[in-house]
Amino acid sequence: LELLDCPIKSTFFNVLTKNQVPAENYPFCTIDPNESRVAIPDERFDFLCNYYKPVSQVPAYLNVVDIAGLVKGASEGQGLGNAFLSHISACDALFMMCRAFEEADVTHVEGDVDPVRDLKIIFDELRMKDIQYVDGVLEKMEKTVIRANDKSKMFEFETLKLVQKCLKEDCRHVRFQTWNDKQIDILNKHLFLTAKPVVYLVNVSEQDYILKRNKWLPRIRAQIDEQDPGAIMIPFSCMLESHLYELPVDERNEYLKKRCSEKYIVVIKEH
Numbered sequence: 001l002e003l004l005d006c007p008i009k010s011t012f013f014n015v016l017t018k019n020q021v022p023a024e025n026y027p028f029c030t031i032d033p034n035e036s037r038v039a040i041p042d043e044r045f046d047f048l049c050n051y052y053k054p055v056s057q058v059p060a061y062l063n064v065v066d067i068a069g070l071v072k073g074a075s076e077g078q079g080l081g082n083a084f085l086s087h088i089s090a091c092d093a094l095f096m097m098c099r100a101f102e103e104a105d106v107t108h109v110e111g112d113v114d115p116v117r118d119l120k121i122i123f124d125e126l127r128m129k130d131i132q133y134v135d136g137v138l139e140k141m142e143k144t145v146i147r148a149n150d151k152s153k154m155f156e157f158e159t160l161k162l163v164q165k166c167l168k169e170d171c172r173h174v175r176f177q178t179w180n181d182k183q184i185d186i187l188n189k190h191l192f193l194t195a196k197p198v199v200y201l202v203n204v205s206e207q208d209y210i211l212k213r214n215k216w217l218p219r220i221r222a223q224i225d226e227q228d229p230g231a232i233m234i235p236f237s238c239m240l241e242s243h244l245y246e247l248p249v250d251e252r253n254e255y256l257k258k259r260c261s262e263k264y265i266v267v268i269k270e271h
Helices: 010-017 043-052 081-088 115-147 151-168 181-190 206-211 217-227 238-246 249-258 265-270
Strands: 002-004 034-039 061-066 094-099 198-203 232-236
Touching: 010 034, 010 061, 010 238, 094 115, 115 151, 115 181, 115 217, 151 181, 198 217, 206 238, 217 232, 232 238, 238 249
Parallel strands: 002 061, 002 094, 094 198, 198 232
Antiparallel strands: 034 061
């Protein structure tokens, strides 16, 4: 599973994976992709282990990769994200994270906070990267399929032409188009970024999370419903989760109880 955001998101990666990768208050702190795996919480697994008491207990794991943050124009070489979009081609799904809190001490690569804009930037950059890829594949295939009349590749060629139309003319992600089983086999072969399911993570301030209100959430939900109907959106506070991570285990529940709140990292792992 891949973690995508505009720059400055490695703090969340550390909290999610219990790692200590560099997480600085400036863009592009992440240069090389960071990868880790996370045990997925599962009450059924815990029950079976307690009941049967096996010698070895191996839970299901989620592999998470954190790449350089994406900026507008990344697919054309801006920032560092474009160089690492190739790292996510083999992943099964995407965490798409956006910032929905104001904080003067936390920089934003665009100069101000606008999570709706940020989601659109990431959305568009993934689509543009797929356009680059499918254009290149079709250019090569034309030599063998059209000029050499290779009928064995004709169905794949026609399917990719539909993908190209979906991305370029319709400005849609591949997963929103209707495909038959044979076409899906072709799509799976090419690992399009926009064919992958997405879970949207909205990073709010600790105060907003505790009060359960944030001015951006309705607009973010509306944007997601327009672009990705039915997708999961999880509001959480990276600041809160990071603070809890630093506390001793016996103090975490007390900290949450005082603030009438709950952790959401577990929910994110389960999704």
